[in-house]
Amino acid sequence: MAKIVFESVTKTFPTKDKKRKEEFTALDGIDLEIGAGEFVVVVGPSGCGKSTLLDLLGGLTRPTSGRILLDGEPVTGPGLDRGIVFQQYALLPWRTALGNVEFGLEATGVPRRQRAARAREFLDLVGLTGFEDRHPHELSGGMRQRVAIARSLAYDPDVLLMDEPFAALDAQTRESLQDELRRIWQRTGKTVVFITHGIEEAVYLGQKVAVITSRPGRVKEVVPVSFGGRAAGATGEDLRSSPEFARYRHEIWTLLHDEVARAQRLEKEEAAA
Amino acid sequence: MTTPTRQPHPTTPPPPSTAPDPSVANAPAPAPAPGPAPANAQAPAPVPSPLPVAAPGPAPDPVPASAAGPAPVSGTDDPLPRPESAPAPVRAPRRVAVVGRWLRAGLLRSAAILLLLAVWETAPRAGLVDATFLPPVSEVARAWWDLLGDGQLGEHTRASLTRSFGGFAIAVVIAVPLGLLIGWYRPVAAFLGPLLELFRNTAALALLPVFVLLLGIGETSKVSIVVYACVWPILLNTISAVGNADPTLVRLARSMDLSTPRLFQKVILPSAVPVIFTGIRLAGAVSILVLVAAEMIGAKAGLGYLINASQFNFAIPQMYAGIVTISAIGVAFNQVLVTIERRLSLWRVPAA
Numbered sequence: 001m002a003k004i005v006f007e008s009v010t011k012t013f014p015t016k017d018k019k020r021k022e023e024f025t026a027l028d029g030i031d032l033e034i035g036a037g038e039f040v041v042v043v044g045p046s047g048c049g050k051s052t053l054l055d056l057l058g059g060l061t062r063p064t065s066g067r068i069l070l071d072g073e074p075v076t077g078p079g080l081d082r083g084i085v086f087q088q089y090a091l092l093p094w095r096t097a098l099g100n101v102e103f104g105l106e107a108t109g110v111p112r113r114q115r116a117a118r119a120r121e122f123l124d125l126v127g128l129t130g131f132e133d134r135h136p137h138e139l140s141g142g143m144r145q146r147v148a149i150a151r152s153l154a155y156d157p158d159v160l161l162m163d164e165p166f167a168a169l170d171a172q173t174r175e176s177l178q179d180e181l182r183r184i185w186q187r188t189g190k191t192v193v194f195i196t197h198g199i200e201e202a203v204y205l206g207q208k209v210a211v212i213t214s215r216p217g218r219v220k221e222v223v224p225v226s227f228g229g230r231a232a233g234a235t236g237e238d239l240r241s242s243p244e245f246a247r248y249r250h251e252i253w254t255l256l257h258d259e260v261a262r263a264q265r266l267e268k269e270e271a272a273a
Numbered sequence: 274m275t276t277p278t279r280q281p282h283p284t285t286p287p288p289p290s291t292a293p294d295p296s297v298a299n300a301p302a303p304a305p306a307p308g309p310a311p312a313n314a315q316a317p318a319p320v321p322s323p324l325p326v327a328a329p330g331p332a333p334d335p336v337p338a339s340a341a342g343p344a345p346v347s348g349t350d351d352p353l354p355r356p357e358s359a360p361a362p363v364r365a366p367r368r369v370a371v372v373g374r375w376l377r378a379g380l381l382r383s384a385a386i387l388l389l390l391a392v393w394e395t396a397p398r399a400g401l402v403d404a405t406f407l408p409p410v411s412e413v414a415r416a417w418w419d420l421l422g423d424g425q426l427g428e429h430t431r432a433s434l435t436r437s438f439g440g441f442a443i444a445v446v447i448a449v450p451l452g453l454l455i456g457w458y459r460p461v462a463a464f465l466g467p468l469l470e471l472f473r474n475t476a477a478l479a480l481l482p483v484f485v486l487l488l489g490i491g492e493t494s495k496v497s498i499v500v501y502a503c504v505w506p507i508l509l510n511t512i513s514a515v516g517n518a519d520p521t522l523v524r525l526a527r528s529m530d531l532s533t534p535r536l537f538q539k540v541i542l543p544s545a546v547p548v549i550f551t552g553i554r555l556a557g558a559v560s561i562l563v564l565v566a567a568e569m570i571g572a573k574a575g576l577g578y579l580i581n582a583s584q585f586n587f588a589i590p591q592m593y594a595g596i597v598t599i600s601a602i603g604v605a606f607n608q609v610l611v612t613i614e615r616r617l618s619l620w621r622v623p624a625a
């Protein structure tokens with residue numbers, strides 16, 4: 001049975017525009033199945049509704065129509081079975097790295113005495129041993145994002161929802177965190193829904209890449225990604241420079257390119273109207 | 274949310290008609306009194322402007338700035354040397370350098386005050402101003418010492434501090450919880466906004482006659498006016514602090530299914546503390562400011578009374594002694610609050 005199922009999920013927002021009294025359709029009839037333990041990447045042009053999709057899955061907003069099933073049960077609100085890594089780190093600035101990871105554990109009711117040990121363990125997992133007592137403003141962007149990841153992992157949700165977590169990082173940091181994330185995923189077997197607008201990132205990370213169209217957001221295609229090279233243990237540059245990688249990259253690029261062109265045309269028409 | 278506005282500026286009541294020849298009376302008064310007094314009076318005014326508007330970000334900067342002059346210097350120079358003196362081998366020479374820097378900073382900081390004292394001492398002696406209305410600082414110091422000796426100063430100070438700290442404490446106890454409540458329920462905040470704005474902009478001292486009318490001339494009306502004046506900066510800062518809590522953090526907490534009380538306890542409150550405390554610090558300055566003015570009208574004790582009565586009895590050095598005492602109290606109280614505030618806002622200050 002699929003872990004997560006989107007059944008013709010539609011989300012509209014009321015528009016501020018009083019004259020036209022229409023609604024803005026952010027997502028339109030999304031159908032998507034995600035298996036347990038799968039690593040699914042969602043790519044789409046900016047503004048196509050990726051964050052909206054994640055909010056729905058996280059239970060922070062409700063679909064206008066359709067439904068989302070998690071383990072066969074409809075999602076009705078937030079829960080600790082899903083951990084969100086936000087686009088903007090979302091660290092509590094008054095807490096240390098350790099305190100931030102403990103924050104998630106407090107919510108789950110892990111006994112006080114075990115929290116610190118557990119938090120340390122997960123900071124270690126993301127390679128932040130020695131930085132436990134730093135406040136967020138004393139950490140680099142990459143470190144902050146790793147604290148956020150550690151926090152989401154520490155309370156052990158089944159599903160990890162990540163909204164462009166590496167978008168603000170430089171290429172080197174991003175690539176090393178990508179490897180780290182894949183390692184963690186392989187080790188923990190969690191279901192990961194990863195949002196990005198980077199094609200390379202999508203191909204590099206995902207087992208499946210869902211391409212979303214814009215205005216309204218629909219699933220254009222789900223591209224299964226499987227490398228011979230990865231099976232052989234290739235990572236990093238070896239994988240990125242392989243011909244298979246290039247082929248997938250091109251395939252998704254083409255799907256997206258049409259989308260971006262269409263979105264821009266739509267925007268122009270709208271501006272002209 | 275709320276547009277920042279002036280704090281009540283207590284217009285020091287014009288000296289009673291006993292003051293001989295207004296043209297002379299005007300000349301000396303501004304010289305020493307504005308030195309310390311308006312420094313206090315102005316402190317609250319510029320601060321609230323950046324705060325309620327942009328709470329988390331730019332606040333740390335304006336905060337020390339408000340302490341007008343001395344505070345920021347002590348803030349940046351003081352804490353720095355200690356962490357730097359950590360490495361052992363270079364300790365000795367470095368400590369010398371640190372002490373040197375410290376002395377230099379201390380000198381720089383006190384230079385303006387020393388200069389003021391020097392001018393205050395020499396100007397009357399040289400006949401630049403009438404020594405009757407501006408006695409040299411040494412005479413004021415002697416008067417201060419005598420007042421201290423015969424217990425008058427202690428008594429008046431105690432009376433003033435009891436009133437202003439009492440009123441201040443009551444205001445904190447009322448305004449913080451109230452502000453948290455109002456700030457949390459946004460419709461309530463929107464509903465009350467204009468009303469709060471109106472009250473905040475009504476100079477507290479303008480209402481003094483109303484307080485006296487309703488509560489009589491005794492302690493109640495004096496403490497009440499302090500409470501009233503102190504409530505606004507705290508209340509408005511608290512409301513805006515709650516309203517400006519980082520929405521991403523609120524989303525984070527909601528995504529973890531935190532209950533509302535928990536969300537409040539773990540996210541809203543800690544993030545609001547620095548801004549709330551800025552309001553508290555402003556209230557601290559206001560409490561002394563308003564009280565002194567209130568004591569000038571119908572009081573039998575207190576520093577405001579001492580100043581007013583001394584002037585009335587033409588005991589000019591005693592009058593200045595009272596003024597100096599008030600500025601010293603104001604500076605000390607502010608310093609204490611600034612220190613606490615900085616401690617509470619450490620996480621906001623970028624590791625520069």
Ligand SMILES: Nc1ncnc2c1ncn2[C@@H]1O[C@H](COP(=O)(O)OP(=O)(O)OP(=O)(O)O)[C@@H](O)[C@H]1O
Pocket residue numbers: 013014024026044045046047048049050051052053197
């Ligand atoms: N609360 C809201 N009210 C009104 N419109 C909204 C709201 N949230 C999102 N939208 C609109 O829905 C669309 C999708 O937004 P969303 O944030 O999901 O995009 P995104 O794909 O995450 O974009 P990006 O890649 O830039 O983060 C946008 O056009 C946005 O304007």
Ligand SMILES: [Mg+2]
Pocket residue numbers: 050051052087163
């Ligand atoms: Mg987004």
